[in-house]
Amino acid sequence: SAVMGKFFGPITLIWFLSIGALGISSIMQSPFILALLSPHWAILFVVNNPVISFFVMGAVVLTVTGGEALYADMGHFGVFPIRLGWFLIVLPCLILNYAGQGALLLRDPSAITNPFYLLVPSALLYPMIALATAAAVIASQALISGVFSMAKQAIQLGYLPRLNIQHTSDSEIGQIYIPLLNWLLFISIIILVLLFESSSRLAGAYGLAVTVTMFCDTLLVGFLAYSYWKWKTWKVLLFIVPFIFIDLILLSSNTLKILIGGWVPVVIAITVFSLMMIWKKGREQLQAKLQQDTLPLNTFIEYLGDTAQTISGNAVFLTGTPGVVPHALLHNLKHNKVLHERNLLVTVNFAEVPYISEEARFETEALDKGFYRIRLNYGFKEQPDVPAALRKAFERLGLEYNLMDISFFVSRERLIPNASSKMGTWRDKLFAAMQKNTSPVSDFYQIPTNRVVELGSQIEI
Known part of the structure; x- marks a missing residue:
């Protein structure tokens, strides 16, 4: 591209x-x-x-x-x-x-x-x-x-x-390719062509989608002016109301086309929004479950005895809950009876801003008994590169960085839907299916596959 x-x-x-x-x-x-x-x-x-x-x-x-x-x-x-x-x-x-x-x-x-x-x-x-x-x-x-x-x-x-x-350019970070979405777009377009047969019949769907987008843009600009630019309320209303008036006229006119094609973007929007909310709520529920069922990290370190054999090297545990012991660490300790000389709990966080400065990229904390906690911060438009970020984090902690001396441990959760779940059985099953088909975290964070160890766990949600 x-x-x-x-x-x-x-x-x-x-x-x-x-x-x-x-x-x-x-x-x-x-x-x-x-x-x-x-x-x-x-x-x-x-x-x-x-x-x-x-x-x-x-x-x-x-x-x-x-x-x-x-x-x-x-x-x-x-x-x-x-x-x-x-x-x-x-x-x-x-x-x-x-x-x-x-x-x-x-x-x-x-x-x-x-x-x-x-x-x-x-x-x-x-x-x-x-x-x-x-x-x-x-x-x-x-x-x-x-x-x-x-x-x-x-x-x-x-x-x-x-x-x-997949990144398709060495110089432009925004040029990417997502195979699954590309095929979904292709299939959707074929269905639309067969459904509407001509571009003129598609005008109803297109007009409604565009006017709703314009209306949302107006609301977002108003929110930006009020919350970020700190405009006075009267000034925001004076600026936004004329645009809202025009948008509502165009939108209400296009709602007459719902039965002749306008229903298509409505159905697509509801479907995508539902999937996004199910994933968001499901992840929150999963994180809460992990927090509930796992030992606090400080307690684990405090009572860590000498029964486990310590081996040389660095173990990096990718975790979304830095305050508790990762499942991958517990499984490694339970089955292999070993701990690495240095154990680093790494959490990758995406902020609701496009970019993060290099000064705010890292948060490091040295704990007892060879444990370290590292938080890597990225903006939502940035591409995470965990190995590159860890190099700088190691330097900040005064540790020697050698990628071939690091093992990345990742938990792979298998979710079991629970009939008493807050989300409902069908939502739980859909969330479990989405979780099952996510791409490996090692690919997303650009971690060499030959340095990754995946340890599975079964969690009831």
Whole structure:
């Protein structure tokens, strides 16, 4: 994808410049169409046709779709490139093209059959179709990349199980590939194509999804202004209410399309949200169970006798509950009757911020009898690399780091659903299935597989 990405920008630029040029050619024949830049025409239309205007809003919103994705793109490229690309290229070219289509329709109402392609000179029709196809492919790639990126962040925030994530670029950390999601997208798209048969019938589903996204974006910006920028309440309302008013009009108009396709994004949203909540609640319940059924670490160290044989080397126990003894440590002690010379309990934590400074990356604590506690902190957009982070943590603790002298012990829990569970039997079974199919923690944390020891445990939830 790193190689492909270099071609996306130029092709997209050619696409927008082309549709802008087509619009200009039509505008030159009917320059009066530029009066559309005045909003009073829209106001007059709404005043004179209030009922029709409400239904028209469901179609009007399709002219501004894509704008809701700017928020996601800012996370990848930053604010300045998005503003530059939008105001200098995308917005002007879109306005010119829509004005050109309007001018064509005023000259020839029969062009309503396909005003976009009827703008194109006959000699350029097939090249334009090829360019439009390329632009559509690039847009789909942006969607796929966005799904991968959001899924990765959801995993690191604890809302999805670990998935196999493959990095496709040596220089760009955001370029990733998640095989499972790619196949799910492929299957879903095939189903949608068979279900709707044409892109025009898909407009209802698309419009509802976009307007809900825009409404959520408005609420999030309001929350950001109030909680992070510390705006006064009246200022937030003055800024947000006009956007909410417009969003609600567009959203309510598109709700009329629920029965003709709008139900699709609703069903998808409910399904994904339910899976995320089941995973989140299930992990919380599992962590509480582990805390309840395991010895406190300080007590374990205090009463640790000399019965266990101590061997040289370092043992790293990956655990989400640093205050208690990891199951993997107990199993190792129970079955192998050995303890390593140094035992390091490592907890990887993902904060609800994109990035963590290097100063705040490590929290180290030296305990008694060769035990150490290490906390590695990452932002939800960062890629955890436990071996690299441990090198610096070892230096901070004054220990010698040699990866070939470290054994990573990981607990692999087998979950048994309990009829008296708080989540319910079907949710427990679904959570257990999700837990069973998570990718190995060693892959996710980039730990060499030849240094990993997995020890299983059975837990009733």
